[in-house]
Amino acid sequence: MQRFKNILVVLDPGAQQQPALERAADLARLYGARLHVFVVLEDLPLELKTLLSAPHTGELRERVEQQQRGRVEALLAPLRERGIDLHLDIQWHRVAFLVIIREVLRQGHDLIIKTTGGATETGMMLFNPTERHLMRKCPCPVWMVKPESHLDSHPAYKRILVAVDPLPDELANQTFNARILQLAASIAAEDEAELHIVHSHQEYDAIALEHLGVELEDINERSLMLRRQGMERLLAKLSLAKNRCHLVLGSPEEAIPKFATREGIDLIVMGTVARTGIPGLLIGNTAEKILDSVECDVLSIKPEGFVTPVTLTHSE
Numbered sequence: 126m127q128r129f130k131n132i133l134v135v136l137d138p139g140a141q142q143q144p145a146l147e148r149a150a151d152l153a154r155l156y157g158a159r160l161h162v163f164v165v166l167e168d169l170p171l172e173l174k175t176l177l178s179a180p181h182t183g184e185l186r187e188r189v190e191q192q193q194r195g196r197v198e199a200l201l202a203p204l205r206e207r208g209i210d211l212h213l214d215i216q217w218h219r220v221a222f223l224v225i226i227r228e229v230l231r232q233g234h235d236l237i238i239k240t241t242g243g244a245t246e247t248g249m250m251l252f253n254p255t256e257r258h259l260m261r262k263c264p265c266p267v268w269m270v271k272p273e274s275h276l277d278s279h280p281a282y283k284r285i286l287v288a289v290d291p292l293p294d295e296l297a298n299q300t301f302n303a304r305i306l307q308l309a310a311s312i313a314a315e316d317e318a319e320l321h322i323v324h325s326h327q328e329y330d331a332i333a334l335e336h337l338g339v340e341l342e343d344i345n346e347r348s349l350m351l352r353r354q355g356m357e358r359l360l361a362k363l364s365l366a367k368n369r370c371h372l373v374l375g376s377p378e379e380a381i382p383k384f385a386t387r388e389g390i391d392l393i394v395m396g397t398v399a400r401t402g403i404p405g406l407l408i409g410n411t412a413e414k415i416l417d418s419v420e421c422d423v424l425s426i427k428p429e430g431f432v433t434p435v436t437l438t439h440s441e
Contacts, residue, residue, distance in 0.1 A: 128156045135163050135225055135239040138196045145240040145270040150204050160211040163228060164197060165221040190215055222258035226435040229265055238268040252416055260397050260425045264433045268424045281316040282391040285309055288323050288381060291355030301428045306363055309394040321388060322370045325380035326352055378414035390421050397425040
């Protein structure tokens with residue numbers, strides 16, 4: 126079971142509901158983790174800083190920061206009363222994802238939790254540029270929570286989906302598979318949720334194989350058999366039940382969101398780095414397309430050894 130010990134929760138102090146804070150507080154209580162509450166304020170417009178004198182600019186920033194700190198401290202008071210170890214930090218920056226990732230690098234956070242910017246009228250998640258940059262570039266797992274999700278004091282999921290690729294591959298890919306599964310299984314166990322293990326696959330096209338002189342039906346049957354066998358091996362290693370494993374037909378960007386909607390999935394656990402050989406882990410552009418189609422919370426994970434392109438400046 127993975128136990129997060131140093132959680133960074135990114136807040137929008139102007140939001141009426143803070144489900145990400147509730148989820149982070151629940152994890153902090155469960156694991157005895159340190160909870161770092163982080164607020165990024167957008168820097169003052171350059172024009173305004175040009176028009177105002179330096180003392181007035183500093184005074185304005187101080188006043189805004191005090192106002193925001195008061196709002197956040199009011200949210201944190203009940204958590205402090207529950208004995209949760211937390212720390213509040215407010216910083217100014219024009220590029221939010223940079224300062225967030227640098228804080229992860231500086232403080233060694235092992236999880237980011239953030240409420241998303243919103244959802245469409247049909248319920249689809251809206252990931253703003255900051256959130257997309259975090260999922261692409263942050264070295265630790267990034268947990269995105271819908272604004273209307275889990276608004277009670279003890280958030281819990283009912284159905285969790287984890288996507289894997291069960292086909293044999295290099296050791297690093299198998300390890301990544303196992304890591305994603307173990308984390309999803311841990312969350313499901315704590316929330317007493319159903320865990321749905323899903324692999325989406327596409328059948329081979331007749332046009333692509335016709336010049337080889339092979340039977341299309343035979344190839345597709347053998348491919349499906351290999352995937353089933355691979356799934357059984359993967360689950361056997363982790364001692365997971367097989368009754369909620371699904372091999373769904375179709376491309377990941379179409380099949381996964383449809384499955385999640387049909388089964389009432391609350392959380393999708395997925396890998397989000399382009400890696401040769403594991404298309405079933407929702408990678409690269411595929412991940413972007415899936416994110417545009419889901420209606421639930423998303424926990425994205427990088428493979429071991431991932432290096433973020435964001436670095437600390439010399440002054441930091």
